[in-house]
Amino acid sequence: MIDREQVLHVARLARLRLDEAEVEKMAGELSGILEHVDRIGELDLDGVEPTSHVVELENVLRPDRPRPSWPRDVVLEPAPDPADGAFRAPSPQADSQ
Amino acid sequence: MAELEAVIGLEIHVQLSTRTKMFCGCELSFGDQPNVHTCPVCLAHPGVLPAPNEEAIRYALQIAVALECEVAPRSIFHRKNYFYPDNPKAYQISQYDIPLATGGRLDDIRIHRVHLEEDAAKMIHVGESGRIHGSGASLVDFNRGGTPLVEIVTEPDLRSAAEASEWARLLRTTVRQLGVSDVNMEEGSLRCDANVSVRPAGSEELGVKTELKNMNSFRFLERGIEAELARQQELIGAGAAVVQETLHFDPRGVTLTSLRSKEEAHDYRYFPEPDLVPLAPTEQMLHEARGSLPELPAARIERYREEMGLPPEAAAQLAADPEAAVYFERAAGAAAGVEPRVVANWVTGELAAALRQEGGEAGATGSKVEPEALAALVVMVQEKRISHGSGKTVLAALVAEGGEPGAIVEREGLAQISDSGELEAIVATAVDANPEAAAQIRAGNGRAIGAIVGAVMRETKGRADGAEVNRLIRDRLGV
Numbered sequence: 001m002i003d004r005e006q007v008l009h010v011a012r013l014a015r016l017r018l019d020e021a022e023v024e025k026m027a028g029e030l031s032g033i034l035e036h037v038d039r040i041g042e043l044d045l046d047g048v049e050p051t052s053h054v055v056e057l058e059n060v061l062r063p064d065r066p067r068p069s070w071p072r073d074v075v076l077e078p079a080p081d082p083a084d085g086a087f088r089a090p091s092p093q094a095d096s097q
Numbered sequence: 098m099a100e101l102e103a104v105i106g107l108e109i110h111v112q113l114s115t116r117t118k119m120f121c122g123c124e125l126s127f128g129d130q131p132n133v134h135t136c137p138v139c140l141a142h143p144g145v146l147p148a149p150n151e152e153a154i155r156y157a158l159q160i161a162v163a164l165e166c167e168v169a170p171r172s173i174f175h176r177k178n179y180f181y182p183d184n185p186k187a188y189q190i191s192q193y194d195i196p197l198a199t200g201g202r203l204d205d206i207r208i209h210r211v212h213l214e215e216d217a218a219k220m221i222h223v224g225e226s227g228r229i230h231g232s233g234a235s236l237v238d239f240n241r242g243g244t245p246l247v248e249i250v251t252e253p254d255l256r257s258a259a260e261a262s263e264w265a266r267l268l269r270t271t272v273r274q275l276g277v278s279d280v281n282m283e284e285g286s287l288r289c290d291a292n293v294s295v296r297p298a299g300s301e302e303l304g305v306k307t308e309l310k311n312m313n314s315f316r317f318l319e320r321g322i323e324a325e326l327a328r329q330q331e332l333i334g335a336g337a338a339v340v341q342e343t344l345h346f347d348p349r350g351v352t353l354t355s356l357r358s359k360e361e362a363h364d365y366r367y368f369p370e371p372d373l374v375p376l377a378p379t380e381q382m383l384h385e386a387r388g389s390l391p392e393l394p395a396a397r398i399e400r401y402r403e404e405m406g407l408p409p410e411a412a413a414q415l416a417a418d419p420e421a422a423v424y425f426e427r428a429a430g431a432a433a434g435v436e437p438r439v440v441a442n443w444v445t446g447e448l449a450a451a452l453r454q455e456g457g458e459a460g461a462t463g464s465k466v467e468p469e470a471l472a473a474l475v476v477m478v479q480e481k482r483i484s485h486g487s488g489k490t491v492l493a494a495l496v497a498e499g500g501e502p503g504a505i506v507e508r509e510g511l512a513q514i515s516d517s518g519e520l521e522a523i524v525a526t527a528v529d530a531n532p533e534a535a536a537q538i539r540a541g542n543g544r545a546i547g548a549i550v551g552a553v554m555r556e557t558k559g560r561a562d563g564a565e566v567n568r569l570i571r572d573r574l575g576v
Contacts, residue, residue, distance in 0.1 A: 072132050
């Protein structure tokens with residue numbers, strides 16, 4: 001069972017602000033997901049390789065050949081607060097890393 | 098209280114010198130205008146797909162093989178989730194439980210793992226200027242974001258700050274020789290963090306460790322570790338405990354500042370990167386990686402010691418620098434009949450001193466002294482055609498003007514006096530001119546011979562063989 005503190009911890013890591021009702025709701029939903037995973041854990045899966053990818057491909061690589069980058073003004077166009085050719089962001093010190 | 102022992106492990110990040118980034122075709126650069134090497138992939142626009150750079154994988158495999166690691170038959174990429182302005186995806190593509198390679202060694206230090214990941218963007222902190230809503234801000238430059246990185250993690254096998262910095266230098270030389278990175282600490286293409294703890298000497302358990310960051314030179318690496326070891330010893334000496342934390346090294350005052358408590362590994366919520374399929378190095382890829390390995394410093398040190406009979410210090414000194422190694426081997430190969438050990442002494446001793454005297458920045462390779470010329474000089478000294486002192490004079494001339502030592506010997510009239518009658522006459526004169534020293538030698542004071550040897554050397558302008566002069570003086574005085 002996921003408790004309130006765990007929900008708030010995960011919310012902080014994801015930079016989500018939840019109100020009390022949402023915390024309650026998330027605790028229930030996250031617990032339901034974990035219970036489902038526990039149920040899968042009851043299956044006899046000896047000898048079954050863990051699956052991290054559903055396509056049976058390996059080594060899909062790209063040659064080390066430069067491709068044109070995007071023009072800087074285009075790149076910065078959607079930035080809310082560009083300065084000196086850079087993206088400007090609030091100082092991370094003010095944030096809790 | 099039992100004596101405390103330092104336990105140090107290093108985490109080294111190496112920027113690979115590929116042409117393009119790890120997962121997109123933007124060119125790598127250093128010192129360009131900000132944000133001129135970016136695209137939707139490295140800026141994390143929605144719907145883009147990363148594609149690994151095959152050259153980066155080749156380079157990483159070379160590093161893994163050079164460090165004698167076992168390459169995983171199949172490794173996968175993971176997402177390491179964290180929020181920070183230096184990473185627009187809010188996760189770094191890295192490797193987690195199945196890294197590219199594990200379990201190697203370099204010299205006596207075991208390598209825990211080698212894995213591939215991508216670099217973060219560069220942030221310039223603007224500071225509390227007051228211009229930006231009264232608080233600090235950061236300018237983010239994504240040119241560096243997505244640069245291929247290889248992370249090398251050692252086991253905690255290092256036992257002192259000096260050993261750690263010396264080993265890090267060996268690692269740098271090794272990686273540099275592979276030609277896969279610029280390994281420049283000032284520019285950040287080689288970055289070195291240290292995990293530091295102490296424990297009672299002889300104990301097998303590990304103490305609580307701290308992680309040191311921001312040491313951008315080998316000197317700072319050594320100083321940072323020293324400062325942290327002293328701090329931990331003081332804490333434990335006072336009965337307090339070391340707290341696990343990340344410390345930021347400030348070289349100006351050699352001080353360490355605690356950073357905000359680091360997120361725990363499970364806070365990174367690692368999970369397999371669904372956009373990248375597994376990496377399964379083929380036999381062909383491994384074969385190429387092994388085949389491309391040049392002789393690395395550790396192997397060269399061993400060859401110099403075992404096959405060429407060099408003393409350990411000279412072997413290490415020459416093998417550490419690829420250029421010095423090539424120089425030494427050319428000189429040793431050209432010095433017929435002379436033991437390599439003697440040539441090594443000239444390269445690391447007399448030649449290095451003469452170059453320093455000249456004030457040149459260049460090492461032996463960049464100097465006017467061709468390795469074959471040095472070899473010819475060493476042969477002349479060994480065959481006693483010129484004295485050791487004259488050898489140094491010739492070497493100084495070679496350093497200043499280059500050329501052939503034979504010609505310099507002739508021009509300066511430095512050929513050793515080979516006519517024993519001539520030398521005997523000079524010795525006789527010198528003994529007669531120093532009756533006091535002669536009396537002392539007869540009385541058993543061997544050290545007094547220096548005065549007479551000096552007189553002979555002055556007379557011959559150093560062209561006499563010291564040992565021969567000593568013998569003649571003793572003969573004449575009957576001692």
